[in-house]
Amino acid sequence: EAGVAQSPRYKIIEKRQSVAFWCNPISGHATLYWYQQILGQGPKLLIQFQNNGVVDDSQLPKDRFSAERLKGVDSTLKIQPAKLEDSAVYLCASSLAGRTSYNEQFFGPGTRLTVL
Amino acid sequence: TQLLEQSPQFLSIQEGENLTVYCNSSSVFSSLQWYRQEPGEGPVLLVTVVTGGEVKKLKRLTFQFGDARKDSSLHITAAQPGDTGLYLCAAPARQLTFGSGTQLTVLP
Numbered sequence: 001e002a003g004v005a006q007s008p009r010y011k012i013i014e015k016r017q018s019v020a021f022w023c024n025p026i027s028g029h030a031t032l033y034w035y036q037q038i039l040g041q042g043p044k045l046l047i048q049f050q051n052n053g054v055v056d057d058s059q060l061p062k063d064r065f066s067a068e069r070l071k072g073v074d075s076t077l078k079i080q081p082a083k084l085e086d087s088a089v090y091l092c093a094s095s096l097a098g099r100t101s102y103n104e105q106f107f108g109p110g111t112r113l114t115v116l
Numbered sequence: 117t118q119l120l121e122q123s124p125q126f127l128s129i130q131e132g133e134n135l136t137v138y139c140n141s142s143s144v145f146s147s148l149q150w151y152r153q154e155p156g157e158g159p160v161l162l163v164t165v166v167t168g169g170e171v172k173k174l175k176r177l178t179f180q181f182g183d184a185r186k187d188s189s190l191h192i193t194a195a196q197p198g199d200t201g202l203y204l205c206a207a208p209a210r211q212l213t214f215g216s217g218t219q220l221t222v223l224p
Contacts, residue, residue, distance in 0.1 A: 004158070042120075042204050042214030043159065055209055091158050105212065107158025 002026065004108035006092050006097055012114045019109045025094030027075070031055075033105060034077050035091040046087040049075065050097065069098055082115045089113070119143060120205055120215035128221040132194050137218040139205030140187045146208060150179055153202040153217070176214045195222045 005024040013019050025032050030051050035043035046065065048055040051072035060067070066081070069075040079086055089112050093105040121140045129135055139148070147166040151159035163172050165181035165188060172179045176199075178191040192199055202216045 007178050034133075042206070044214070045211045048211065058210070093158065104161045109157050109159070 002108055004092055004094055004099070006090075006108035006111055008111055009109065010112050010114075012116065013082055014116050015084055016081040018078065019082055019113060020078045021090050021092075021113075023077070023092030023108060024110045025075070025092070026106055027083070029094035029106070030072070030097040031095045031103070032069055032075050033093040033095075035093065035107075037089045037110070039088070046077070066098055079113075082113075084115050087113055087115045088099050117151065119209055119213050122203075122205060122215040122218050124218060126221075127197055128223065129224055130188045131196055133222050134191070134193050135195055135220070136189055136191045137203055137220070138187065138189050139215055141205075141207070142186065143209070144185050147186070148181055148210075149206045150183075150188070150212075151204040151206060154200075156183060157207055159204055159214075166224075178197060192220075195220075197222045197224050 004026055004045045007022050011019055032049045036046050044066040046060045047057040047067045049069040052069045065079055067077045089110040091107050092112045093107045095103040095105045126167045138209050147164055150162045152162055153159040163179045165179055168185045169183045170181045176193045180189050188205055201216045201224050202219050204214050206212050206214045
């Protein structure tokens with residue numbers, strides 16, 4: 001079974017530029033998550049989708065971050081404009097529909113973003 | 117303040133040694149998960165504990181959920197270089213919340 005796919009794996013940009021990340025979840029997984037993992041910290045949830053609807057985006061900096069999940073499958077996360085503090089690994093995860101605490105989340109390899 | 121405090125932050129040991137890492141909180145949780153993350157990869161779920169006092173074993177790894185469901189520990193027996201990685205505990209709050217992790221290095 002194919003895992004969660006993410007691209008690109010690495011991205012280097014200058015501050016104030018824009019960047020987009022792509023995620024393809026495991027087939028059949030209704031729930032998709034985007035996390036930000038700053039070096040030395042655990043992942044922090046940015047946004048959670050159930051099919052193509054947003055379940056939780058309370059920690060998404062909406063002035064610069066946006067995400068969409070068209071047709072309830074692939075998802076893109078965009079940052080515009082980027083700041084130095086956005087340097088992090090951006091992880092996508094997916095799970096079967098249901099309660100977060102019991103449903104296993106499967107993570108992709110992440111995109112490492114460096115903002116100069 | 118972190119919801120989940122993990123200790124130690126870093127641990128470097130020799131192959132064959134035993135070790136314990138901890139995950140503590142002042143909050144009570146319905147369940148707690150442990151993940152391992154290797155460099156350049158996403159976290160992988162190791163175990164979910166749901167009952168206070170529960171002990172689960174996964175080969176050389178033993179996970180325990182505290183009686184009050186506020187803390188958990190992970191014990192590794194006879195550590196191997198393949199155990200090297202970032203060990204993260206996570207608990208459902210408003211969403212799944214991760215600790216900062218313990219970076220374990222097992223030297224051959």
